Amino acid sequence: MLGxxxxxxxxxxxxxxxxxxxxILLTTLSLAALGGFWLxxxxxxxxxxxxxxxxxxxxxxxQEPSAAETDELVDRVQAxxxxxxxxxxxxxxxxxxxxxxxxxxxxxxxxxxxxxxPASLEVMLNEQGATPEGARGLITRLSELPETDEVSGGMDxxxxxxxxxxxxxxxxxxIGAVLxxxxILTVTTLVLHLRRQELEIMRLVGAPELVVxxxxxxxxxxxxxxxxxxxxxxxxxxxxxxGPHLEPLVNQTLGLERLTFLKPHTVVGLMLAGTxxxxxxxxxxxxxxxx
Amino acid sequence: xxxxxxxxxxxxxGPVKVPALSDISFRVAKGECVTLHGASGAGKxxxxxxxxxxxxxxxxxxxxxxxxxxxxxxxxxxxxxxSIGVVFQxxxxxxxxxxxxxxxxxxxxxxxxxxxxxxxxFDALRRxxxxxxxxxxxxxxxxxxxxxxxxxxxxxxxxxxxxxDEPTGSLDESMAGEVIDIIKDIWARGxxxxxxxxxxxxxxxLHQRTLHLLSGRLVKDEG
Numbered sequence: 001m002l003g004x005x006x007x008x009x010x011x012x013x014x015x016x017x018x019x020x021x022x023x024i025l026l027t028t029l030s031l032a033a034l035g036g037f038w039l040x041x042x043x044x045x046x047x048x049x050x051x052x053x054x055x056x057x058x059x060x061x062x063q064e065p066s067a068a069e070t071d072e073l074v075d076r077v078q079a080x081x082x083x084x085x086x087x088x089x090x091x092x093x094x095x096x097x098x099x100x101x102x103x104x105x106x107x108x109x110x111x112x113x114x115x116x117x118p119a120s121l122e123v124m125l126n127e128q129g130a131t132p133e134g135a136r137g138l139i140t141r142l143s144e145l146p147e148t149d150e151v152s153g154g155m156d157x158x159x160x161x162x163x164x165x166x167x168x169x170x171x172x173x174x175i176g177a178v179l180x181x182x183x184i185l186t187v188t189t190l191v192l193h194l195r196r197q198e199l200e201i202m203r204l205v206g207a208p209e210l211v212v213x214x215x216x217x218x219x220x221x222x223x224x225x226x227x228x229x230x231x232x233x234x235x236x237x238x239x240x241x242x243g244p245h246l247e248p249l250v251n252q253t254l255g256l257e258r259l260t261f262l263k264p265h266t267v268v269g270l271m272l273a274g275t276x277x278x279x280x281x282x283x284x285x286x287x288x289x290x291x
Numbered sequence: 292x293x294x295x296x297x298x299x300x301x302x303x304x305g306p307v308k309v310p311a312l313s314d315i316s317f318r319v320a321k322g323e324c325v326t327l328h329g330a331s332g333a334g335k336x337x338x339x340x341x342x343x344x345x346x347x348x349x350x351x352x353x354x355x356x357x358x359x360x361x362x363x364x365x366x367x368x369x370x371x372x373x374s375i376g377v378v379f380q381x382x383x384x385x386x387x388x389x390x391x392x393x394x395x396x397x398x399x400x401x402x403x404x405x406x407x408x409x410x411x412x413f414d415a416l417r418r419x420x421x422x423x424x425x426x427x428x429x430x431x432x433x434x435x436x437x438x439x440x441x442x443x444x445x446x447x448x449x450x451x452x453x454x455x456d457e458p459t460g461s462l463d464e465s466m467a468g469e470v471i472d473i474i475k476d477i478w479a480r481g482x483x484x485x486x487x488x489x490x491x492x493x494x495x496x497l498h499q500r501t502l503h504l505l506s507g508r509l510v511k512d513e514g
Binding site (some may be wrong): 179198200201202203204205206208209211214 | 369371377381385396402
């Protein structure tokens, strides 16, 4: 019986011709849009994670501490929650760094009567500190130190990047959902168009509900799966063709060396989504034919 | 087998109520062959649709094969229909399937064991004289052949009751005669038959009981 029902689903799909192609293409479009946003979101997320690891908070000190005071201050900061490591940067080290940065213009710095640069602490963040809330709490604590003149750095722009990613996810899901509804309606219409006469005969002879419903469900799932596989191929093609051209831009703006494609579990997720989408359409089709 | 008691069917067309059947009562015993005669619009099709629960009555009681038809749930409707064969004026054959496949299709969807399907299909096709046309597609059949294929599809699953809704409506006299002969044969083998037609001559040809419908009312029960 199952073989017969699967055969019925395949037979109708083969018979459908252009209507089936239209339904599959619409599913492809909706899943490619969803997958495209997912792809962009994945890369933006990766950039955010990468920059989160590089975030430093700099604590400029009012005056240069003695060696003993430095050790004590570093220990105190190191003990704060959210801190992974602390490095003391003396006034002379800061000036040396400035000269390195100035390169051939370093003589400008040598002409200064005194070293104007303050000593500072470079604070690296651990996982707890590398969140917007964690970073804000740490900045507050560092600002309250009696030795602190000014605190700079933080998570604001990393946070903005993460918010941008979430926005991309929402837009992607929104567009994907709208297209998915269109795909479902198309699949439903197609399935009804194809099986209208069979359904009428089945109802007249009193076929069991499972026998009526299963070919519709299988046909919808098959269309959804085909649409998803095609959507993945579209994404692979776009990634392969556009990726090399986009990488320099992405490198400059986001600091990513390479664009990454969707992870295997995401690809499987898209295929499942397509299959379920189609199956849902087939299920709805039965609902629309029920007596 | 069939019992209707004070059945009304009223269709609403906007605010207008149109009675299709008015106060219909009759009984059909097991093994009977009854002709339902009336002009177009007399209510024959509506009456048959009430019997296989394609429509619900506005009022009244309907019992078919021991089932209180209006009270049936969806699953029970399917079970009832498994015992009823229905044929229509348009044969309703599936165009993409051969005559053999059309008959086999209903056996497959009803879960008939695979080994039984071919003998049952060919037995039904032999009874309607279509064995030689088993591999023909509906578009290759004459109207008479298509109607005989529809009858083969109905009898292949051995129904207890056959409802025939104007199966000869679009056939010429000789083709209609062939269909009548097949219906007589089906009845002779023990199936209860309710045969709707607007052709008085065909009603008479069956030489059986005839119910006359006029504008939705049962005006005469003769034979």
